[in-house]
Amino acid sequence: xxxxxxxxxxxxxxxxxxxxxxxxxxxxxxxxxxxxxxxxxxxxxxxxxxxxxxxxxxxxxxxxxxxxxxxxxxxxxxxxxxxxxxxxxxxxxxxxxxxxxxxxxxxxxxxxxxxxxxxxxxxxxxxxxxxxxxxxxxxxxxxxxxxxxxxxxxxxxxxxxxxx
Numbered sequence: 305x306x307x308x309x310x311x312x313x314x315x316x317x318x319x320x321x322x323x324x325x326x327x328x329x330x331x332x333x334x335x336x337x338x339x340x341x342x343x344x345x346x347x348x349x350x351x352x353x354x355x356x357x358x359x360x361x362x363x364x365x366x367x368x369x370x371x372x373x374x375x376x377x378x379x380x381x382x383x384x385x386x387x388x389x390x391x392x393x394x395x396x397x398x399x400x401x402x403x404x405x406x407x408x409x410x411x412x413x414x415x416x417x418x419x420x421x422x423x424x425x426x427x428x429x430x431x432x433x434x435x436x437x438x439x440x441x442x443x444x445x446x447x448x449x450x451x452x453x454x455x456x457x458x459x460x461x462x463x464x465x466x467x468x
Contacts, residue, residue, distance in 0.1 A: 327382075340382060341382060356384055
């Protein structure tokens with residue numbers, strides 16, 4: 305048995321498997337996801353795998369993988385988060401990375417400074433996508449003028465208000 309087959313770069317969204325600071329994998333048969341995950345788990349130490357996202361763990365972050373109407377072809381079937389410091393690339397020019405799912409990549413401090421904003425510290429988890437609607441609101445513009453804000457229900461950053 306050969307195991308699950310992965311889509312090549314030209315077969316889906318012009319991207320196919322992507323190995324870099326994380327590994328994004330699309331399968332030819334989404335029904336083989338569990339088998340592919342087992343192979344990855346069996347080789348986790350050699351491949352320096354920290355965490356594997358597939359199935360429900362992946363669907364909590366993205367749309368369901370697959371083809372419409374039940375899935376989104378942009379969502380990979382599997383995402384592999386390597387051990388911190390591991391980058392999956394064949395490039396000899398790679399010196400740094402823009403980020404993946406490691407704690408240092410996703411836990412980013414947001415600092416907002418303006419003399420008209422009351423000083424405070426919040427420990428509330430936020431997302432970078434909340435920055436744009438917050439800026440629009442602070443400028444007196446309607447954040448709902450952004451399609452993504454309307455379609456995804458993106459909220460402004462909490463606790464940022466000008467002093468009255």
